């Protein structure tokens with residue numbers, strides 16, 4: 001049985017250059033939890049030396065974040081992300097796919113349900129594409145339209161002419177990254193038919209998946225689109241009478257898959273003071289469904305990152321992907337941090353006079369009431 005294209009697996013020359021870039025290797029120091037170790041497991045699967053039920057094979061296919069930080073540093077051009085999708089497809093056959101993954105992918109595939117969610121949560125108002133003249137369409141996303149409907153409204157403020165077709169489903173990235181890559185491809189193709197012109201997305205993970213299926217020229221992430229079209233940011237974001245200090249958390253798939261990292265930084269620098277944070281380019285631990293399936297590991301990856309963000313003195317940390325935004329927001333709230341996580345679209349729209357950004361800690365953890373001492377007996 002052929003699982004992987006052997007030529008693609010053979011490309012790995014076992015040099016180990018990818019090891020220092022891998023967050024799970026950094027966490028464990030274990031060769032098996034590194035890109036090179038995982039490629040060796042794929043080879044063992046291919047030759048039949050190990051099978052999909054092997055405990056190490058199962059563990060490593062799920063422990064990997066799929067962040068693709070191993071790709072840009074690889075001198076042999078190993079496309080690890082695509083190998084991981086094939087591996088998870090293989091693991092996902094039959095009984096190995098987690099129930100939560102099945103549930104989330106089933107919900108995301110229901111376009112009528114997503115449209116109903118849109119009616120309740122009110123993302124950017126739908127506009128009809130303008131025939132052949134439509135240059136760009138905004139993708140509303142599946143979970144983003146429910147969790148962060150304000151993001152697409154902010155994009156509408158930045159790009160008033162963008163089309164927002166009402167009938168649009170999920171791009172299938174969730175499926176492709178979770179053991180259902182054929183379904184993910186089908187969904188991306190269908191979305192490509194529903195959205196005329198260049199597909200503009202506010203989610204780095206979706207951008208990378210769509211670009212793989214539809215072609216790089218059809219897809220632009222928001223920051224890439226704004227810079228490419230010369231839409232200069234307007235205004236600035238201020239906090240306590242000074243220019244706001246803003247850090248960026250890269251989206252792994254956007255940075256490592258599409259090579260987009262300078263554009264969000266340029267846009268932030270135009271409206272605020274960009275603050276560099278150590279580790280800003282590495283995965284935040286959200287990684288699609290990872291934070292739900294492996295919450296403990298996800299937090300082990302997130303916590304040092306939040307320490308660094310807080311130590312930087314930033315007022316805001318910007319995300320360019322809804323999953324990262326959720327991860328940062330939840331982690332910062334958990335520690336009652338004064339740093340706020342916001343989407344890049346919200347930051348730019350606020351600078352341009354849109355909805356002001358929230359400031360300061362969001363949820364204070366409930367304090368325990370002081371225990372009253374019993375009155376002393378006379």
Ligand code: SF4
Pocket residue numbers: 011012013014015016017018019035036039070073074075076077078
């Ligand atoms: S850097 Fe590339 S070639 Fe070297 S071990 Fe890692 S995946 Fe293999």
Ligand code: SF4
Pocket residue numbers: 021022023024025033034035038063064065066067068069070071080
């Ligand atoms: S995708 Fe990320 S976690 Fe997985 S092997 Fe590559 S660098 Fe490590």
